Amino acid sequence: MPQPASTVDAALTEPAGATTAKPRKVPRVVVLGGGTVGLYTARRLRKRLGGREAAIVVVDPRPYMTYAPFLPETAAGSIDARNVVAPHRRALKGADVLQGKVTHIEHAKRRVEITPEAGDPYWISYDHLVVGLGSVARTLPIPGLAEQGIGFKNVEEAIALRNHVLNRIDVASSTWDPELRRKLLTFVFVGGGFAGVEALAEVEDMARYAVRHYKQIEPEELRFVLVEGSRRILPEVNEELGGYTLEQLRKRNIEIHLSTFLSSCVDGHVVLSTGIEFDADTLVWTAGVRANPVLADSDLPLDKLGRVTCNEYLQVVDAEGHVVPDAYAAGDCAAVPDLYNPGQFCPPNAQHALREGNHLGDNLARALRSAELEPYKHKNIGAVASLGMYKGVAQMFGKIKVRGFLAWVLHRSYHVAAMPTFNRKLRIAAGWTGSLLLRREVVALGSLHDPRAEFRAASVPAARPVAPPAVSPAVPPAVPAPEKPAAS
Numbered sequence: 001m002p003q004p005a006s007t008v009d010a011a012l013t014e015p016a017g018a019t020t021a022k023p024r025k026v027p028r029v030v031v032l033g034g035g036t037v038g039l040y041t042a043r044r045l046r047k048r049l050g051g052r053e054a055a056i057v058v059v060d061p062r063p064y065m066t067y068a069p070f071l072p073e074t075a076a077g078s079i080d081a082r083n084v085v086a087p088h089r090r091a092l093k094g095a096d097v098l099q100g101k102v103t104h105i106e107h108a109k110r111r112v113e114i115t116p117e118a119g120d121p122y123w124i125s126y127d128h129l130v131v132g133l134g135s136v137a138r139t140l141p142i143p144g145l146a147e148q149g150i151g152f153k154n155v156e157e158a159i160a161l162r163n164h165v166l167n168r169i170d171v172a173s174s175t176w177d178p179e180l181r182r183k184l185l186t187f188v189f190v191g192g193g194f195a196g197v198e199a200l201a202e203v204e205d206m207a208r209y210a211v212r213h214y215k216q217i218e219p220e221e222l223r224f225v226l227v228e229g230s231r232r233i234l235p236e237v238n239e240e241l242g243g244y245t246l247e248q249l250r251k252r253n254i255e256i257h258l259s260t261f262l263s264s265c266v267d268g269h270v271v272l273s274t275g276i277e278f279d280a281d282t283l284v285w286t287a288g289v290r291a292n293p294v295l296a297d298s299d300l301p302l303d304k305l306g307r308v309t310c311n312e313y314l315q316v317v318d319a320e321g322h323v324v325p326d327a328y329a330a331g332d333c334a335a336v337p338d339l340y341n342p343g344q345f346c347p348p349n350a351q352h353a354l355r356e357g358n359h360l361g362d363n364l365a366r367a368l369r370s371a372e373l374e375p376y377k378h379k380n381i382g383a384v385a386s387l388g389m390y391k392g393v394a395q396m397f398g399k400i401k402v403r404g405f406l407a408w409v410l411h412r413s414y415h416v417a418a419m420p421t422f423n424r425k426l427r428i429a430a431g432w433t434g435s436l437l438l439r440r441e442v443v444a445l446g447s448l449h450d451p452r453a454e455f456r457a458a459s460v461p462a463a464r465p466v467a468p469p470a471v472s473p474a475v476p477p478a479v480p481a482p483e484k485p486a487a488s
């Protein structure tokens with residue numbers, strides 16, 4: 001029978017076969033995912049309701065929420081990786097946090113299965129469900145992609161990319177094989193949306209800064225390539241700002257292939273749909289997202305894109321629009337109607353996820369107090385992007401277009417204000433102040449990704465285990481002990 005791990009509060013778990021939950025005095029709200037939606041919903045709900053009105057349980061395999069808009073700057077080293085995450089245990093005071101993956105959702109039975117990193121899966125039951133499971137990278141069956149590609153969705157990938165790029169520069173500086181050098185110093189980004197363009201621009205800026213410290217590498221040897229399937233980049237801003245960004249990136253010698261697809265990248269040999277071929281040791285995949293696939297393993301209603309279908313109150317609804325009782329969803333994994341653009345859904349971004357999270361917390365508090373729910377309504381306030389140190393592009397309230405240094409300042413100010421917890425805001429601002437005075441640090445800590453490698457290499461292979469004596473000491477050994485060689 002599945003058993004809770006010792007760190008899990010046994011009162012939260014149910015035996016595997018349990019079909020009905022025991023009646024509870026305090027209704028239990030289970031929040032799936034402790035990301036933007038999960039964290040903000042749980043915090044708002046806790047603020048609105050006391051411990052006797054609702055028990056809150058947040059489930060996530062990671063012990064922290066990641067503020068993804070800062071990942072490009074994390075990869076560039078402008079923000080310390082620890083400061084773009086909000087640790088659940090600190091940020092979710094008054095809620096129980098379970099570390100593990102949700103692997104099944106049976107809403108009809110009001111229960112979810114959780115698979116912890118170690119130990120057996122277990123079920124927990126609930127009275128109300130909040131789904132904030134976010135999205136995963138949308139990949140395609142391109143030869144070589146699974147083996148060569150790096151995603152850019154979480155902080156682990158951002159740190160890995162930074163170390164990898166700096167490490168490739170280190171390795172290239174110590175080889176004179178021209179073909180190998182070219183391959184090591186070629187960096188390909190696939191996907192020209194916000195995440196891809198910001199990641200590319202920030203990492204390129206960092207790499208160019210880093211090579212100033214390498215006598216053996218000329219800046220022109222760095223080759224950054226962006227591959228985008230549509231005819232423009234940054235669909236989140238208007239054509240003019242998208243065009244401006246394109247021009248800025250091209251001025252920095254970044255190669256941009258529009259209306260082009262990645263056809264193959266087996267062993268680092270990149271082939272584009274236009275027939276262009278070259279070798280690259282780094283391929284970053286930022287070509288879109290899709291709703292968390294675990295939702296397919298649930299009885300919640302989903303749309304064609306695999307998102308939970310919702311109404312404007314963030315309640316889950318079926319295909320006919322009937323409310324599924326006690327279930328709510330928001331963020332990247334939910335199809336939430338955009339009341340400012342009838343017939344459309346809110347785009348998957350932090351701007352909406354954060355506000356939907358707060359709104360969901362308010363609505364759930366209203367529901368638990370039998371008050372009337374309010375519709376979620378948010379007019380897009382615009383988009384801001386950083387393109388490296390002191391460079392940026394922004395479009396505010398649909399009309400105001402900002403470029404260069406001012407846009408970069410807007411980007412930093414907007415996102416630091418949106419970053420959860422005062423502690424993190426302060427740390428990020430302090431880090432920026434420090435790097436203005438001390439310049440940025442560009443060192444690859446490659447061994448972070450395999451910290452046991454050196455120890456493994458130094459380890460003496462263990463002798464084969466010796467079987468314990470099969471007979472008691474009173475019985476003479478079956479095989480006589482080898483004789484001592486005679487002294488010559």
Ligand SMILES: Cc1cc2nc3c(=O)[nH]c(=O)nc-3n(C[C@H](O)[C@H](O)[C@H](O)COP(=O)(O)OP(=O)(O)OC[C@H]3O[C@@H](n4cnc5c(N)ncnc54)[C@H](O)[C@@H]3O)c2cc1C
Binds near residue numbers: 064068132153
């Ligand atoms: C590189 C990058 C840059 C971005 N830049 C911007 C930007 O500039 N502006 C903007 O508005 N938006 C931006 N976004 C988008 C924005 O970050 C997302 O839209 C937003 O975070 C979505 O919030 P969410 O709560 O739906 O998902 P998330 O914040 O991703 O949270 C999902 C949570 O679910 C957890 N989870 C996953 N699987 C399971 C499971 N099986 N069981 C339990 N928990 C699980 C995850 O660990 C995570 O904590 C960016 C995204 C990326 C990747």
